[in-house]
Amino acid sequence: MSFDHLGLRAEILRAVTEKGYTEPTEIQRQAIPEILKGRDVLGGAQTGTGKTASFTLPILQTIFEMGRPTQPRPVRALVLTPTRELAAQVGESVQTYGKYLPLKTAVIFGGVKIGPQMHKLRKGVDILVATPGRLLDHMGQESVDLSQVNLLVLDEADRMLDMGFIRDIRKILAALPKQKQVLLFSATFAGEIKKLANELLKNPATIEVAKHNTASERVKQIAHPVDKQRKRELLSYLIGSNNWRQVLVFTRTKHGANRLADQLSKDGISTAAIHGGKSQGARTRALAEFKSNKVRVLVATDIAARGLDINQLPHVVNYELPNVPEDYVHRIGRTGRAGNEGEAMSLVSVDEQAYLVDIEKLIKRKIPSVVLDGYEPDPSIKPEKASNPKRRSKAQPGKKPSVRKSAPSGNTARGLPAGHKPPKRRQTVKGNRRAGQFSG
Numbered sequence: 001m002s003f004d005h006l007g008l009r010a011e012i013l014r015a016v017t018e019k020g021y022t023e024p025t026e027i028q029r030q031a032i033p034e035i036l037k038g039r040d041v042l043g044g045a046q047t048g049t050g051k052t053a054s055f056t057l058p059i060l061q062t063i064f065e066m067g068r069p070t071q072p073r074p075v076r077a078l079v080l081t082p083t084r085e086l087a088a089q090v091g092e093s094v095q096t097y098g099k100y101l102p103l104k105t106a107v108i109f110g111g112v113k114i115g116p117q118m119h120k121l122r123k124g125v126d127i128l129v130a131t132p133g134r135l136l137d138h139m140g141q142e143s144v145d146l147s148q149v150n151l152l153v154l155d156e157a158d159r160m161l162d163m164g165f166i167r168d169i170r171k172i173l174a175a176l177p178k179q180k181q182v183l184l185f186s187a188t189f190a191g192e193i194k195k196l197a198n199e200l201l202k203n204p205a206t207i208e209v210a211k212h213n214t215a216s217e218r219v220k221q222i223a224h225p226v227d228k229q230r231k232r233e234l235l236s237y238l239i240g241s242n243n244w245r246q247v248l249v250f251t252r253t254k255h256g257a258n259r260l261a262d263q264l265s266k267d268g269i270s271t272a273a274i275h276g277g278k279s280q281g282a283r284t285r286a287l288a289e290f291k292s293n294k295v296r297v298l299v300a301t302d303i304a305a306r307g308l309d310i311n312q313l314p315h316v317v318n319y320e321l322p323n324v325p326e327d328y329v330h331r332i333g334r335t336g337r338a339g340n341e342g343e344a345m346s347l348v349s350v351d352e353q354a355y356l357v358d359i360e361k362l363i364k365r366k367i368p369s370v371v372l373d374g375y376e377p378d379p380s381i382k383p384e385k386a387s388n389p390k391r392r393s394k395a396q397p398g399k400k401p402s403v404r405k406s407a408p409s410g411n412t413a414r415g416l417p418a419g420h421k422p423p424k425r426r427q428t429v430k431g432n433r434r435a436g437q438f439s440g
């Protein structure tokens with residue numbers, strides 16, 4: 001099926017074709033006609049499914065077809081996203097797909113100066129993409145008028161709630177007209193999301209493209225048991241020996257991300273870190289360097305990585321498992337996107353076994369566990385002796401390992417620990433080790 005049958009205008013189809021898309025994805029095929037009809041939509045879709053275009057394309061059309069607004073233009077479509085990165089990416093999509101329509105877009109998020117945003121808003125904006133906190137700042141300063149919003153999108157609503165934005169969202173909702181079309185997208189449908197959806201959506205079209213809480217079937221997953229204090233060494237080895245050129249690595253904490261980025265850099269592997277403690281400029285720069293292959297490794301925390309859209313990302317490594325199992329699903333969703341094969345590897349120390357069990361329960365499958373020769377976990381380290389951070393609690397800075405083994409020191413430019421024997425896999429892992437091509 002092509003895009004021509006979805007009811008989209010020629011100006012939009014032209015932009016889509018120029019972007020190189022030939023066929024709509026499942027969520028686009030289902031959601032676009034419903035949104036164009038004016039229906040509310042409850043979208044169960046993770047990133048990687050093409051959900052951004054599934055709402056951006058029909059929003060552009062709907063707003064354009066409303067006709068010329070009064071001057072200055074009031075905001076008529078509002079998209080709320082949990083993170084700055086996601087807001088920037090949605091804003092980019094609106095620009096890309098709307099390039100042949102005379103509509104104005106603004107993206108507003110925190111961490112950057114508010115003045116230029118106010119200036120832009122005052123000049124008039126048709127489609128506004130915003131993170132909740134900064135939008136509230138603008139509302140407080142009366143630099144934005146939301147009284148004419150006809151269309152509201154809550155993107156990654158589950159994550160907005162996880163991040164504690166519910167009160168902000170409610171304040172924003174209170175400033176919007178009662179009569180409006182609402183689109184709510186969420187990867188999961190936990191209790192609070194259901195409640196919000198029931199309150200907000202009227203007779204919605206429910207569209208689900210991936211089963212709730214199911215890890216992407218496309219992504220090959222593997223766990224390597226290893227002692228905590230040898231993880232860095234193993235990671236350097238894996239990157240170097242497999243000659244990975246682009247790998248996204250997750251840590252639980254900002255501090256852990258910085259430390260790992262420093263260590264990998266010392267191993268001769270160009271690495272950047274991205275997390276909420278970095279300025280917006282530093283985050284944008286790190287992402288740009290990673291995308292353009294200037295750095296091989298991007299170390300990220302869960303929140304910073306949410307919504308990152310990196311084409312052809314072949315490898316994701318969980319340096320530490322997340323204590324919230326749903327975060328694992330989000331993390332591995334960074335690879336194997338839009339039909340490509342990807343690989344997600346988890347380095348699991350004994351104190352993280354319980355997290356692994358929770359993750360396997362959530363994704364309803366066993367993750368194959370492979371001990372690498374030379375990196376066998378020390379059997380004298382028992383879970384109860386090791387640090388055992390609480391599950392499902394806020395991330396805590398990594399604790400010192402309870403047992404220290406001397407690891408080889410000194411590294412080569414390839415990132416291999418000097419004097420270290422290459423590990424062999426105990427168990428053969430079948431499958432393509434490279435990701436396929438990705439269009440878009």
Ligand code: AMP
Nearest residue numbers: 021023024025047048049050051052440
């Ligand atoms: P999203 O789920 O919105 O984050 O999109 C995931 C990726 O798929 C992005 O890189 C998009 O540019 C890409 N994409 C979106 N729609 C299509 C399409 N119809 N064909 C190919 N790629 C697409």
